[in-house]
Amino acid sequence: MKKTNRRDFLKKAGLATAATAGAATIGAPYVKAQEPIKWRLQTYAGSVLGQHVTKPMVDAFNKAAKGEMVIELFYADQLVPTGELFRALQSGTIDAVHSDDDSMSAPVEISVFGGYFPFATKHALDVPTLFTQYGLADIWREAYKKAGGVVWLSAAGQDPCNFNTKKPIRSLEDLKGLRLYTFPTAGRFLAQFGVVPVSIPYEDVQVAVQTGELDGMSWSGITEDYTVGWADVTKYFLTNNISGAWIGSWFANEKRWAELPEHLKQLYMSCVEASHTYRNQWYWGGEAKLRATGTKLELTTVPAAEWGKVEDAALKFWDEIAAESELKAKVVGIFKDYNAVLKKASGIYSCG
Numbered sequence: 374m375k376k377t378n379r380r381d382f383l384k385k386a387g388l389a390t391a392a393t394a395g396a397a398t399i400g401a402p403y404v405k406a407q408e409p410i411k412w413r414l415q416t417y418a419g420s421v422l423g424q425h426v427t428k429p430m431v432d433a434f435n436k437a438a439k440g441e442m443v444i445e446l447f448y449a450d451q452l453v454p455t456g457e458l459f460r461a462l463q464s465g466t467i468d469a470v471h472s473d474d475d476s477m478s479a480p481v482e483i484s485v486f487g488g489y490f491p492f493a494t495k496h497a498l499d500v501p502t503l504f505t506q507y508g509l510a511d512i513w514r515e516a517y518k519k520a521g522g523v524v525w526l527s528a529a530g531q532d533p534c535n536f537n538t539k540k541p542i543r544s545l546e547d548l549k550g551l552r553l554y555t556f557p558t559a560g561r562f563l564a565q566f567g568v569v570p571v572s573i574p575y576e577d578v579q580v581a582v583q584t585g586e587l588d589g590m591s592w593s594g595i596t597e598d599y600t601v602g603w604a605d606v607t608k609y610f611l612t613n614n615i616s617g618a619w620i621g622s623w624f625a626n627e628k629r630w631a632e633l634p635e636h637l638k639q640l641y642m643s644c645v646e647a648s649h650t651y652r653n654q655w656y657w658g659g660e661a662k663l664r665a666t667g668t669k670l671e672l673t674t675v676p677a678a679e680w681g682k683v684e685d686a687a688l689k690f691w692d693e694i695a696a697e698s699e700l701k702a703k704v705v706g707i708f709k710d711y712n713a714v715l716k717k718a719s720g721i722y723s724c725g
Contacts, residue, residue: 410442410637412629417455417472417621419575420448421601425655426531427471430648434641442637444469449575456572463522468629473621475557479523481516482700488556489534489616491687493708495715497618497653500530507707512700513622524630526642529649530618532656534559536611537598538589539582541673545682554578555591559615562690563591566683582606591615596659599667610670613680615687 416427423446431446453461458477461467470477474487486493494500504510510528517525536542538551549567553560560570571587579602581587589607590598594614598604623645633641664672695705 409438409440410633412442412444412468413447413452414444414469414471415447415449415452415458415461415467416470417449417458417476417575419601422597423448425600426652427648429651430471430644433647434644437640437644438637442633455575459523462624462626463520465626465628468626470624471621472624473556473619479517479520481520482698483513483516483704485558485694485701486704487558487620487622489559489619490708491559491562491615491690492684493616493712494530494620495617495712497530497532497656499711499715500528500618500620501649503707503711504528507711509704509707512704516700517624522627524625524627526623526625526630527645527649528620528622529652531621531652532594532596532619532660533614534591534616534619535594535614536589536591537593537595537603537607537670538609538611539607540588541609541671542611542675543673544675545679551588552586553589553591554581554587559591562615562687565686579603579606593619594656594660595663595667595670596656598670599659599663604667604669608671609673610664612664612672612674613683615683 414427414431416423418426428446431444435443447467449455452467455472455476456478458467458470458472459479462470474481474484476488478484479487494503504513513525513528517523534556536553538553540547540551542548542551545566548563550569551567552569552571553563554573555563555568555570557570557572560568560572564570568591571581573581573586578587578590578592582589582603583606589609590603593603595604595610598607598610604610630638663670691705691708695702
């Protein structure tokens with residue numbers, strides 16, 4: 374038998390390994406790396422506000438997706454006007470949207486409740502409670518399924534709807550004639566007190582106040598006023614609000630959502646839910662700190678007894694909306710039930 378020394382063994386083993394590897398390389402088919410899935414998402418928020426309300430979700434998703442999917446973020450009116458977001462999403466012009474139903478003119482019965490429905494909420498956490506525990510999520514999901522082409526994914530609350538203006542508001546009389554940038558339904562409600570609702574592109578609002586086209590805004594809480602520069606062009610902040618929290622949602626094009634693999638859907642929703650948590654603390658802390666320590670806006674208040682007329686008017690407004698359809702009546706009924714619970718709970722849930 375031929376003796377094999379260690380050197381010969383290693384040499385032969387090396388040639389055999391190389392030959393095997395070469396055969397595997399030659400025999401393997403060429404596979405082109407898969408292109409990442411690309412989505413375009415537009416938010417209702419301008420570029421400054423969007424850094425807090427939408428961008429954290431997009432950044433988190435893009436990082437976690439590791440190149441398998443990439444979301445490109447666009448701010449208010451960059452691709453399409455905010456009022457055309459639903460149609461653009463439905464047609465596939467854009468793939469996803471972060472907005473309230475009211476602003477994006479969603480052709481669904483419940484769109485009137487998006488944004489700021491007068492006095493429906495007291496605080497931001499009321500919104501996920503209403504959707505998760507009181508059935509609004511099922512109602513919203515079904516409404517968009519019926520409309521077709523758009524999938525409703527999640528809703529969350531943000532800041533209250535106060536007033537920041539060039540003139541002080543210390544009584545209801547001071548509302549008369551004020552030209553305010555506000556949401557469609559909020560404007561419809563405020564018109565009975567003499568407010569003139571004005572609808573213009575978001576990014577034009579600050580200049581419109583400076584030129585006199587607007588007297589101010591009824592669009593946000595004080596956190597946004599300072600963040601986006603509105604506190605630089607107005608002088609007063611009314612502590613009374615017409616709603617305790619904005620109701621906004623995340624939507625996707627139905628076809629594009631269905632095409633996503635399940636793990637990316639789960640990742641997407643996890644990032645959306647995490648962004649809700651960020652906004653909650655950002656707004657909550659800002660509303661308190663800027664009222665207490667902010668130097669740009671003087672705080673004014675309409676006496677509670679007089680502001681009670683606005684709250685009473687809201688209940689009549691609710692009944693008017695409820696009379697429009699069975700579905701709207703169902704949603705209004707939920708708001709009434711929930712607010713009755715808050716009133717009975719009192720204490721830590723009071724909004725005084």
